[in-house]
Amino acid sequence: MAFEISTESTVQLPESATNEEELLLAKTKNPGETPPNPLSKNQIKKQKKLKLYETLKKERRIKEREKLKVRRQEAAAKGLPVRTGPSRKELKKRTKASIENPNALNVAIDLDYDDLMHDGDVAKCIKQCLRIYTINRRSHNPCRLHFTGIKENGRIHNILKKNDGWQNWNVDYHFNKTHIDIFAKNQIVYLTCESDTVLEKLDAECIYVIGGLVDHNHQKGLCHERAVKADLKTARLPLSEYVDMKTRSVLSTFHVFELLVGVYEGKSWTDAILETIPLRKGAKPKKSKDLNCTDGDSDSKVDQLPR
Ligand SMILES: C[S@@+](CC[C@H](N)C(=O)[O-])C[C@H]1O[C@@H](n2cnc3c(N)ncnc32)[C@H](O)[C@@H]1O
Structure with missing residues (x-):
């Protein structure tokens, strides 16, 4: 099993935060107030990338599993060994x-x-x-x-x-x-x-x-x-x-x-x-x-x- 995790720093942000403004507001208790430690443009970009990466990772895994299943079925149909290593x-x-x-x-x-x-x-x-x-x-x-x-x-x-x-x-x-x-x-x-x-x-x-x-x-x-x-x-x-x-x-x-x-x-x-x-x-x-x-x-x- 291959594990992948990002090496980026993580700040927990709400799922709903989709754009820069929302991300900054999420860090502020009262709207209109300047966040105490606002994220830089770069950090926001990184956060977005990380979120996208996490979503795509799950989708990639599902696709990989489906592909593997098909390959196994094809191998079984041809009478070939279904797997090489232990399950x-x-x-x-x-x-x-x-x-x-x-x-x-x-x-x-x-x-x-x-x-x-x-x-x-x-x-x-x-x-x-x-x-x-x-x-x-x-x-x-x-x-x-x-x-x-x-x-x-x-x-x-x-x-x-x-x-x-x-x-x-x-x-x-x-x-x-x-x-x-x-x-x-x-x-x-x-x-x-x-x-x-x-x-x-x-x-x-x-x-x-x-x-x-x-x-x-x-x-x-x-x-x-x-x-x-x-x-x-x-x-x-x-x-x-x-x-x-x-x-x-x-x-x-x-x-x-x-x-x-x-x-x-x-x-x-x-x-x-x-x-x-x-x-x-x-x-x-x-x-x-x-x-x-x-x-x-x-x-x-x-x-x-x-x-
Ligand atoms: C990357 S090293 C950490 C280096 C760190 N500066 C330190 O104080 O040891 C990670 C761990 O691997 C182990 N380690 C690395 N090289 C070793 C060696 N030659 N013999 C025994 N243990 C080793 C130690 O337990 C060490 O804490």
């Missing part, structure tokens, strides 16, 4: 089973950075969360996924609400509660690239927390600082242990999750890293690690968790 129902069943599995790996996305991001970055952060949800759902071995620290009716919550059916996704949503309020402190491992501890293998007893922060690394070390202050264990991904990279090793929230899921599915660190890391980071497998490789699974240090 939505199957995917949902699979994720649900993983949630009920007491040995499933717990991963939490810490969304307690609502106040520290620009509007556009909040939207990008949620977009990443949606991709995380999708990749988990499509995984052969889904994790138990938590979204923690969501401020009720905060910006993150409001953007989430724009996605139809978000409440039904197989995600444990935690409102006004952070990982510290939810999990035992000694089980939490906050993943940060500044940590001195290297994550060697995944442990089902641990809750891995990934910072849901999109900041273009302007707030260097913030997640690590917070984790240390809260007296939590931290760990960094074993990137430099398995690959040589051209650039710094701060990954996006989504890539960190994708990498964890890959390893949890049974991939070696090397394979998971190379499949996940964007090309521009120019990751190449370490020669020394390759020499130790015996059967294609080069990272013998990685223990697989019980499924």
Whole structure:
């Protein structure tokens, strides 16, 4: 399932507001009074565009579904396989089973950075969360996924609400509660690239927390600082242990999750890293690690968790 959300800032406006004048009046309590903070022409234009985009998105979805239905009917009539991958129902069943599995790996996305991001970055952060949800759902071995620290009716919550059916996704949503309020402190491992501890293998007893922060690394070390202050264990991904990279090793929230899921599915660190890391980071497998490789699974240090 592909999710699309706008990266524009959002101001809630009445459905009926159709032109610039109405939009400005909507911001004013008494008609005739100058609005305290009127929207600029540009903002109004953006709002209109956003509204149109939202309407068209729904129509596009309906058309896509209809097209898919026709394609399936045609394939069935020709005796061809109707679908290539698992159905939505199957995917949902699979994720649900993983949630009920007491040995499933717990991963939490810490969304307690609502106040520290620009509007556009909040939207990008949620977009990443949606991709995380999708990749988990499509995984052969889904994790138990938590979204923690969501401020009720905060910006993150409001953007989430724009996605139809978000409440039904197989995600444990935690409102006004952070990982510290939810999990035992000694089980939490906050993943940060500044940590001195290297994550060697995944442990089902641990809750891995990934910072849901999109900041273009302007707030260097913030997640690590917070984790240390809260007296939590931290760990960094074993990137430099398995690959040589051209650039710094701060990954996006989504890539960190994708990498964890890959390893949890049974991939070696090397394979998971190379499949996940964007090309521009120019990751190449370490020669020394390759020499130790015996059967294609080069990272013998990685223990697989019980499924
Ligand atoms: C885009 S980074 C956030 C960067 C931010 N300036 C910070 O203070 O970490 C998003 C999250 O991905 C995780 N992360 C990124 N690179 C990592 C690495 N090399 N090892 C472990 N975790 C990493 C961290 O949990 C981080 O909070």
